[in-house]
Amino acid sequence: MIIDKLFNSVKEKGHVCVGLDTSLDYIPDWFKKRYVSLEDLIFEFNKVIIDTTLDISACYKVQIAYYEAHGINGVKAYKKTLEYLRSKNSIIIADIKRGDIADTAKMYARAHFEGDFESDFITINPYMGLDSIEPYLPYIENKNKGIFTLVRTSNKGAEDIQYIIDKNGKRVFSIVAEKINGISEKYIGKSGYSSIGAVVGCTHIDEGRELRERCEKMFFLIPGYGAQGGTAKDVAILLKNGNGGIVNSSRGILLAYKKYENGESDFGKYARQEVLKMKEDILNAVQI
Numbered sequence: 001m002i003i004d005k006l007f008n009s010v011k012e013k014g015h016v017c018v019g020l021d022t023s024l025d026y027i028p029d030w031f032k033k034r035y036v037s038l039e040d041l042i043f044e045f046n047k048v049i050i051d052t053t054l055d056i057s058a059c060y061k062v063q064i065a066y067y068e069a070h071g072i073n074g075v076k077a078y079k080k081t082l083e084y085l086r087s088k089n090s091i092i093i094a095d096i097k098r099g100d101i102a103d104t105a106k107m108y109a110r111a112h113f114e115g116d117f118e119s120d121f122i123t124i125n126p127y128m129g130l131d132s133i134e135p136y137l138p139y140i141e142n143k144n145k146g147i148f149t150l151v152r153t154s155n156k157g158a159e160d161i162q163y164i165i166d167k168n169g170k171r172v173f174s175i176v177a178e179k180i181n182g183i184s185e186k187y188i189g190k191s192g193y194s195s196i197g198a199v200v201g202c203t204h205i206d207e208g209r210e211l212r213e214r215c216e217k218m219f220f221l222i223p224g225y226g227a228q229g230g231t232a233k234d235v236a237i238l239l240k241n242g243n244g245g246i247v248n249s250s251r252g253i254l255l256a257y258k259k260y261e262n263g264e265s266d267f268g269k270y271a272r273q274e275v276l277k278m279k280e281d282i283l284n285a286v287q288i
């Protein structure tokens with residue numbers, strides 16, 4: 001199962017998931033001048049980041065909005081980025097946060113688990129209901145694919161809906177976790193984890209503790225590290241025996257070069273430094 005590949009990748013390379021949220025604003029001017037087409041510019045920037053971080057990153061999360069925003073040329077850069085990652089045998093999480101139902105969801109599954117935009121995992125928003133998950137299950141069962149479903153997100157607004165308490169005193173995110181956990185149990189790999197994982201931000205420690213205990217076999221995609229304020233100590237709570245989760249950082253890695261004088265001249269080197277720092281930071285926190 002694909003989750004076993006991710007588990008082994010974490011074991012071998014550490015917990016870092018590089019977020020390719022490639023905004024044009026993040027690309028240094030000298031690099032922009034080298035490319036005429038937007039497709040080449042975005043892809044070549046990503047290629048530098050991938051080449052300099054590949055051996056120390058568990059996987060890559062490509063946030064589709066940053067590509068869709070540029071229309072057809074952005075989407076071509078998205079496709080090229082996925083193809084390049086695949087050629088390097090790297091694990092791809094397509095951050096598409098889809099959440100529709102029935103035949104529409106089947107089309108999303110086909111769009112992102114096959115063909116031009118094929119990826120290994122996709123992010124799903126389950127708040128429309130469990131029938132929004134079902135169309136992805138055949139791919140998980142038969143095609144070595146996986147999903148990460150939003151459970152407890154990292155943003156401030158998570159509290160607006162995910163924290164609403166039902167008549168039994170349970171919070172919405174907790175109910176969602178329970179339901180997804182139930183489905184996930186049918187798709188457990190050799191690693192002991194399910195190919196249905198959960199997105200759990202590292203910005204709220206107490207809820208993290210509860211979720212880690214209750215969703216024992218769910219692998220966590222953990223956003224919120226770095227730019228959003230989450231620390232390695234917060235992340236460690238969401239891991240289990242040193243594995244069980246990947247930690248995403250997007251701006252923290254792509255913009256690492258800004259912390260250094262003339263850093264833009266070698267943005268790949270600083271991205272690598274940041275990944276190494278993050279990887280060690282998390283490994284140290286896990287060992288405490």
Ligand SMILES: O=C(O)c1cc(=O)[nH]c(=O)n1[C@@H]1O[C@H](COP(=O)(O)O)[C@@H](O)[C@H]1O
Nearest residue numbers: 063153154155199201223227228249250251
């Ligand atoms: O699903 C996600 O990846 C996600 C969930 C969440 O709760 N919070 C969150 O920030 N994300 C994504 O994680 C990335 C965070 O980026 P940085 O804050 O720049 O590291 C973005 O691509 C967000 O869309």
